[in-house]
Amino acid sequence: MxxxxxxxxxxxxxxxxxxxxxxxxxxxxxxxxxLYAILKAIGIKEGDEIILPAFTCVVAVNPxxxxxxxxxxxxxxxxxxxxxxxxxxxxxxxxxxxxKAILAQNTFGLSSDLDAIFEIAKKYDLFVIEDCxxxxxxxxxxxxxxTIADASFFSTQWNKPFSTGLGGIAVTRNPExxxxxxxxxxxxxxxxxxxxxxxxxxxxxxxxxxxxxxxPMIKTYRWLSKxxxxxxxxxxxxxxxxVKPEGFEKGFSRVQAKKGRKELGRFDxxxxxxxxxxxxxxxxxxxMGIEPPYEPDYxxxxxxxxxxxxxxxxxxxxxxxxxxxxxxxxxxxxIHPITKNFxxxxxxxxxxxxxxxxxQHIVNLPTHxxxxxxxxxxxxxxxxxxxxxxxxxxxxxxx
Numbered sequence: 001m002x003x004x005x006x007x008x009x010x011x012x013x014x015x016x017x018x019x020x021x022x023x024x025x026x027x028x029x030x031x032x033x034x035l036y037a038i039l040k041a042i043g044i045k046e047g048d049e050i051i052l053p054a055f056t057c058v059v060a061v062n063p064x065x066x067x068x069x070x071x072x073x074x075x076x077x078x079x080x081x082x083x084x085x086x087x088x089x090x091x092x093x094x095x096x097x098x099x100k101a102i103l104a105q106n107t108f109g110l111s112s113d114l115d116a117i118f119e120i121a122k123k124y125d126l127f128v129i130e131d132c133x134x135x136x137x138x139x140x141x142x143x144x145x146x147t148i149a150d151a152s153f154f155s156t157q158w159n160k161p162f163s164t165g166l167g168g169i170a171v172t173r174n175p176e177x178x179x180x181x182x183x184x185x186x187x188x189x190x191x192x193x194x195x196x197x198x199x200x201x202x203x204x205x206x207x208x209x210x211x212x213x214x215x216p217m218i219k220t221y222r223w224l225s226k227x228x229x230x231x232x233x234x235x236x237x238x239x240x241x242x243v244k245p246e247g248f249e250k251g252f253s254r255v256q257a258k259k260g261r262k263e264l265g266r267f268d269x270x271x272x273x274x275x276x277x278x279x280x281x282x283x284x285x286x287x288m289g290i291e292p293p294y295e296p297d298y299x300x301x302x303x304x305x306x307x308x309x310x311x312x313x314x315x316x317x318x319x320x321x322x323x324x325x326x327x328x329x330x331x332x333x334x335i336h337p338i339t340k341n342f343x344x345x346x347x348x349x350x351x352x353x354x355x356x357x358x359x360q361h362i363v364n365l366p367t368h369x370x371x372x373x374x375x376x377x378x379x380x381x382x383x384x385x386x387x388x389x390x391x392x393x394x395x396x397x398x399x
Contacts, residue, residue, distance in 0.1 A: 006257040013264045014169060017136075018144045026170045026181040027252035029191060031133050031155030034168030036063035036249070037188075038151045041172075041180035042127050044069050044100055051091070052103035052131075053083040054334040054352035055359065058239065060103065060131060061335055061345050065242040071345065072099060073334065075352040078394045079294040081107040081307065081362075084354070085116040096120070101127035104149060106135025108330070108364070109161070109302035110295070111145050118149075129153070136161040137271045139300040146171050156256070158202070159368075161304055162263040162270060164256040165199040184249075191253035199255050239337065241344055271302060274367040277376060278303045281365055284380045291393045305330055305364035309391040313361055316389055325382050326371075328364030361391070 011022040028034040044050065046068030052060065054073035064071045072095060077084040082105055102121055104112040114128070121128045130152035135145035146152035151174065154160075156167035170181050237245050263270075282292040285308075295301050305328050310316045320327040330336060334355045335345050342349055349356065365379060383390065 006254045006261070007252060010257040010260045010264070013261060014171075017264065017267070018147050018171065020147055020171065020173065023182075024172055024178050026178075026185040027257070028168040028170065028185065028188065029250035029252060030059075030166050031153055031157065031160075031168035032059040032063055033188070033248065033250060034153035034155075034170040035060060035129070035131070036066060037181055037184045038129055038153055038170050038172070038177070039063055039067055039069070039101075040184065041170075041177045042101065042129075042151065049095065049099040050101050050103060051083075051088070051096075051099050051126075053105050053107075054347070054355040055081055055107065055331055056103075056105060056131075056334070057133075057331065057336045058242075058338050058345065060105075060133070062238055062242045062244075065345070066244040066248070069100070071347075073347055073352055073355075076107075076355045076358070078354050078358060080110055080112075080296065081358065082110065082112040083117070085113050085120070088117070088120060096124045096126075099124065099126055101129055103129050103131050105131040106133070106138060106145055108293075108307055109134050109138050109304040111135060111138055111140040111299040113296070113298065114140050114148055115298075127151070133160065134304045135302065137267065138302040141298050147173070150174060151177055156260060156263075159304075161302065162260070162267050164260040164263065165202050167252060167256045167260065185251060188249045188251045189247060190251055191255075196253050196255040199253070199259075203259060241341075270369060273369055273371075274303050277367045277371050278306055280376050280380075281306050284383060288384065288387050288390075289392060290387075290390055294394070303367050306367055308363050308365060309358070309361045309394060309396075310363055310389050311361065311391060312389055313363060316363060316386065319386060320382065323378075323382055325379060326366045328366065330364050331359050331362065333359050358394075 007027055008022065011025045014025055015022040028037060044067050048069040049072050050064045050069055051072045051074055053076050055076045061071050075084050075087045076082060102117055104114060104117050117128060128149040130146055130149040132146040132152050133155035136154050138145040140148055146154060151170065151172040154169040156162060156164040156169065158165055172178050172181065237243065285292045293307055317327060333339050334352055335342065335347055338345065
């Protein structure tokens with residue numbers, strides 16, 4: 001099967017899942033490349049401003065800056081961890097008039113309050129882009145995440161809803177934007193044979209990674225990525241400064257498409273498993289008198305990660321590592337994983353108090369397929385032993 005045939009079958013599978021035609025889908029090397037392509041396709045240029053939540057990943061901010069535009073951060077709702085629409089409404093009118101787009105994030109798999117965002121966007125003639133890096137499989141008012149706004153992007157990196165190792169998907173119902181995205185999909189550089197071989201190696205290691213090896217493997221993976229010694233989610237230069245790396249504009253490989261077809265074929269199983277694990281976590285928290293994550297009526301939450309708020313996060317991490325409990329750190333700052341030199345990303349500390357406070361207290365429980373019944377019970381016992389370190393409600397860490 002040719003590379004084009006493999007990619008087309010994968011696109012058709014995504015289209016079937018989202019209820020859209022494959023001509024509305026373009027594939028890229030990473031999710032951030034898909035976002036970059038969308039920004040170019042809607043005409044973002046130097047001096048433009050893009051509004052986004054102050055509880056995001058640096059890889060969603062970098063493409064904005066690569067195009068000479070400026071990110072404008074808005075505080076988050078402490079219940080949903082998504083952009084706070086009331087804070088968005090209170091933005092300076094001049095800022096809203098100068099902006100070109102709003103990035104509406106699906107945090108941990110939960111859609112933003114899109115109708116409220118659309119209302120503001122319409123008033124100021126702004127594009128709305130869904131950041132669905134966490135959101136594949138979720139719904140907003142009965143519509144699949146990623147099919148509602150002017151455009152959206154998904155990530156298929158190894159810890160996303162389904163994985164192609166690395167990968168990005170751009171989606172739009174707008175025929176003009178779709179045509180521009182297809183043009184970039186074809187003209188961006190092609191992944192090399194070396195790229196494909198490294199991806200295959202990552203698949204091999206990841207498929208055989210047990211939860212007991214989580215902590216040593218995640219530390220090794222991040223160190224290798226940071227030092228550009230392996231293909232990782234974030235390369236070293238992306239974390240040091242927002243300067244577009246050489247070879248950033250890259251397309252999608254046959255290896256990714258082949259892996260994606262396989263993963264997409266079992267996505268219903270993956271999603272059902274996440275729901276089962278999530279139901280278990282909710283019951284454990286309720287039994288301990290802890291408020292579970294908020295789920296608004298407008299959305300179906302897929303729980304890529306299950307968020308939890310703790311008082312002493314470093315202490316909680318150390319205990320989890322000691323007991324071989326997998327624990328995530330999304331997001332450890334308003335621009336994860338950046339912890340210094342925020343001004344390089346046009347962020348001023350102190351402007352988004354809710355996001356800043358939550359980023360000092362949030363941890364994430366795993367929901368992936370390797371979390372079996374025995375492991376869930378192990379996590380439950382860990383949570384019960386450390387009940388005093390867990391906040392009973394999100395309200396307690398609001399300010």
